[in-house]
Amino acid sequence: MADHTHPTEDHHFTSTMTLAQMGVSSVPECYILPPADRPTLEQTPPFLFSALPVIDLSSLENPVLRPQVIEQVHMACKEFGGFQVINHGIPASLTDQALDVAADFFDMPNDTKMQLASTNVHEPVRYGTKPPSYKKKMGNYAKALLLLHTKLIQIVFESLGLRSDYLQDDVEQGSQVIAVNCYPTCPEPNLALGLPRHSDYGLLTIILQDQQGLEVMDRNEKWQPVPVIKGALVVQVGDQMEVLSNGRYKSIVHRATVNLEKRRLSIASLHSLAINRKVTPAPGLVDERHPFISEAK
Numbered sequence: 001m002a003d004h005t006h007p008t009e010d011h012h013f014t015s016t017m018t019l020a021q022m023g024v025s026s027v028p029e030c031y032i033l034p035p036a037d038r039p040t041l042e043q044t045p046p047f048l049f050s051a052l053p054v055i056d057l058s059s060l061e062n063p064v065l066r067p068q069v070i071e072q073v074h075m076a077c078k079e080f081g082g083f084q085v086i087n088h089g090i091p092a093s094l095t096d097q098a099l100d101v102a103a104d105f106f107d108m109p110n111d112t113k114m115q116l117a118s119t120n121v122h123e124p125v126r127y128g129t130k131p132p133s134y135k136k137k138m139g140n141y142a143k144a145l146l147l148l149h150t151k152l153i154q155i156v157f158e159s160l161g162l163r164s165d166y167l168q169d170d171v172e173q174g175s176q177v178i179a180v181n182c183y184p185t186c187p188e189p190n191l192a193l194g195l196p197r198h199s200d201y202g203l204l205t206i207i208l209q210d211q212q213g214l215e216v217m218d219r220n221e222k223w224q225p226v227p228v229i230k231g232a233l234v235v236q237v238g239d240q241m242e243v244l245s246n247g248r249y250k251s252i253v254h255r256a257t258v259n260l261e262k263r264r265l266s267i268a269s270l271h272s273l274a275i276n277r278k279v280t281p282a283p284g285l286v287d288e289r290h291p292f293i294s295e296a297k
């Protein structure tokens with residue numbers, strides 16, 4: 001699972017930014033991974049191959065085509081643990097603004113950023129106070145993503161054969177965390193990773209990336225880069241959904257690479273049930289062929 005707390009004293013967090021600014025020419029020992037964990041960094045030509053199916057949401061409101069979209073979502077979650085969505089209704093102006101203001105934040109001097117840092121993830125405003133337009137622009141993006149998540153979770157539940165309003169109250173009372181990730185350039189990107197392998201703990205995660213770097217593990221345990229498709233957002237199944245679906249859908253194992261030339265930004269919107277909510281498989285999904293998989297995660 002990703003650690004989004006970024007403690008103030010965390011040596012790794014502060015120093016990679018500083019090292020990149022200093023222009024170091026080799027990766028310090030402490031970041032060098034054992035050979036088996038190193039990325040291969042193959043560039044995938046966009047559209048020739050996508051590690052995750054691309055699903056067009058524009059036909060969702062069409063009663064004739066809707067079942068096809070639901071079936072695509074079912075296949076994607078079952079076989080891949082995620083998909084990319086296009087025509088999802090989030091205007092490009094909102095995604096652009098979110099990435100722009102994220103860049104503005106990371107461009108501030110380290111001292112200013114450290115004044116805003118906190119080890120308490122429940123503090124309502126941490127990085128939101130500077131630069132001045134951050135709160136509004138990232139807030140607008142977060143609100144739009146919350147609506148998109150509501151739409152997606154309904155489709156995912158439907159794709160499991162559940163009612164689209166299954167757990168509606170719990171989902172509404174659940175949480176949304178926006179993780180804004182910045183991966184500084186790295187002089188030897190084949191030796192290190194930006195984010196180690198993990199799965200997300202919640203129901204669904206929706207990721208916006210400004211350049212390629214996200215990799216997902218396929219069924220043969222091979223890492224596959226997720227290409228950047230203009231206008232698309234990546235949707236990933238999390239651990240809570242794996243439990244809820246009684247293992248029909250597996251949470252996707254993923255990681256982020258770094259690159260030589262350009263700093264990478266990603267914005268992950270992590271949606272989960274309330275922290276104290278015990279997650280159990282949906283009753284309709286437990287049968288002889290699919291025994292109860294797990295108590296809670």
Ligand SMILES: O=C(O)CCC(=O)C(=O)O
Pocket residue numbers: 002179181195200207209213214254255256265266268
């Ligand atoms: O940077 C990425 O593409 C992945 C981010 C991620 O996995 C996370 O924030 O949990």
Ligand SMILES: [Fe+2]
Pocket residue numbers: 002198199200205254268
């Ligand atoms: Fe993640």
